[in-house]
Amino acid sequence: MTKQRIFVITGPTGSGKTTVSHYLWSQYQIPQVITHTTRAPREGEVSGRDYYFETPASFATKHYLEHVTYSGNQYGSSREGLAAAWERSPLISIVLDTAGAITYARELGEQAVVIYLEVADQEALIERLTKRGDQPSRIQKRVASEEYLRDQALPAGLVGHAHVLVNDEWQATQRQLDQLVAEYGAPNAVSKD
């Protein structure tokens, strides 16, 4: 039986975590665990696809493997969501802040393949958020948050456990992702021809 593994994609805001998760789905049909949040949807985001958007009351009713507060909103990943994704594929992904990634590494051991994304130029991160359409007031709040500063560097708890990818140039990132998927077993690669 193929070993169940999860790509835990983490890193600072705007570093490209969601983009990487979408690539793993479109190129390799690696399903993403959908997490829960109390933050408001961004334009184009759909509940059940991007997140399960919750009220504070509905958020409190779920069973979380881990949950965090990030820039004033709550986020959590459920054990049920993890099991449901593994029913679909032995290789799945999840997008988490670094606190969540540390919990996954601790709880799941080598089943958790952590990918820490970084961008060399801090200014480029902010530009990416603006281009993504984030409201300036939300960007300001996020950049001022403790969590934003914390996630700028690989935390001690992930040193030696994370694959560090510098996501400055998308083609180069894709090549590194292709190598990682080959290493951990691509369930269904889509031909690039």
Ligand SMILES: Nc1ncnc2c1ncn2[C@@H]1O[C@H](COP(=O)(O)OP(=O)(O)OP(=O)(O)O)[C@@H](O)[C@H]1O
């Ligand atoms: N290599 C890249 N070069 C330029 N733009 C990129 C690159 N990778 C991702 N982007 C763009 O940067 C923006 C932020 O990416 P994305 O939403 O994937 O980041 P994120 O890490 O998930 O952010 P957050 O934690 O805030 O949700 C998106 O508009 C995305 O298209």
Ligand SMILES: Nc1nc2c(ncn2[C@@H]2O[C@H](COP(=O)(O)O)[C@@H](O)[C@H]2O)c(=O)[nH]1
């Ligand atoms: N620890 C967890 N972190 C999560 C979860 N779902 C998302 N996230 C991370 O939160 C921040 C902010 O996300 P955004 O979509 O509002 O930009 C980001 O780092 C996500 O990776 C979760 O369930 N647990």
